[in-house]
Amino acid sequence: MSADLQHIKQVMAEADCLFSEAEVEAALDNMAGAICAELADSNPIVYSVMNGGLIITGKLLPKLPFPMEVSYLHATRYRNKLSGGELFWKARAEHSLVGRTVLIVDDILDEGHTLAAIVEYCRDAGAEKVFTAVLLDKQHDRKAYAGMRADFTGLDVEDRYIFGYGLDYKGYWRNAAGIFALKGH
Ligand SMILES: O=P(O)(O)OC[C@H]1O[C@H](OP(=O)(O)OP(=O)(O)O)[C@H](O)[C@@H]1O
Numbered sequence: 001m002s003a004d005l006q007h008i009k010q011v012m013a014e015a016d017c018l019f020s021e022a023e024v025e026a027a028l029d030n031m032a033g034a035i036c037a038e039l040a041d042s043n044p045i046v047y048s049v050m051n052g053g054l055i056i057t058g059k060l061l062p063k064l065p066f067p068m069e070v071s072y073l074h075a076t077r078y079r080n081k082l083s084g085g086e087l088f089w090k091a092r093a094e095h096s097l098v099g100r101t102v103l104i105v106d107d108i109l110d111e112g113h114t115l116a117a118i119v120e121y122c123r124d125a126g127a128e129k130v131f132t133a134v135l136l137d138k139q140h141d142r143k144a145y146a147g148m149r150a151d152f153t154g155l156d157v158e159d160r161y162i163f164g165y166g167l168d169y170k171g172y173w174r175n176a177a178g179i180f181a182l183k184g185h
């Protein structure tokens with residue numbers, strides 16, 4: 001086994017589990033109920049924000065029993081690093097958003113620059129209403145603007161480097177079935 005993979009395994013062995021798979025699933029059920037109450041009759045376009053939004057979108061959407069279109073956006077500002085930089089767009093919307101209700105699904109609202117930029121992009125593209133859903137909201141006072149929250153949030157999480165359920169550690173452990181915090185961060 002390469003030294004790198006040894007490190008990746010070590011990171012998981014030493015990590016703290018903040019939320020179990022069952023706790024995440026319960027949070028997703030709650031989110032689904034709230035989203036359904038708000039958006040069931042809005043014929044939304046749902047955008048998963050790649051890569052981190054992949055797992056939570058796949059888990060959440062089958063819990064929403066109403067018509068919707070589904071696609072993805074790809075914007076990243078961490079690029080497998082532990083701190084964020086400038087937002088880099090890899091894929092934008094292909095649908096016309098004019099007059100549409102849009103739901104953006106991502107794994108985490110940390111500082112919020114990613115979500116803020118995506119919301120602005122959808123509004124500029126003519127969306128009538130833009131909603132946001134994140135599994136995790138990281139608790140700190142470094143948000144893009146004071147009091148920033150998604151419209152739908154699964155769990156509040158402490159101010160540490162998180163991985164699992166779509167969130168990566170150096171590109172790994174997006175597949176981890178729980179929410180984990182990196183030792184010492
Ligand atoms: O609230 P912010 O501080 O802007 O950070 C949140 C964003 O960071 C992560 O994406 P990342 O840029 O790591 O790309 P990835 O989804 O491909 O991992 C995460 O998936 C969110 O999209």
Ligand SMILES: Nc1nc2[nH]cnc2c(=O)[nH]1
Binds near residue numbers: 111
């Ligand atoms: N993997 C990961 N990506 C992030 N993007 C913003 N915050 C985080 C975090 O805590 N973990």
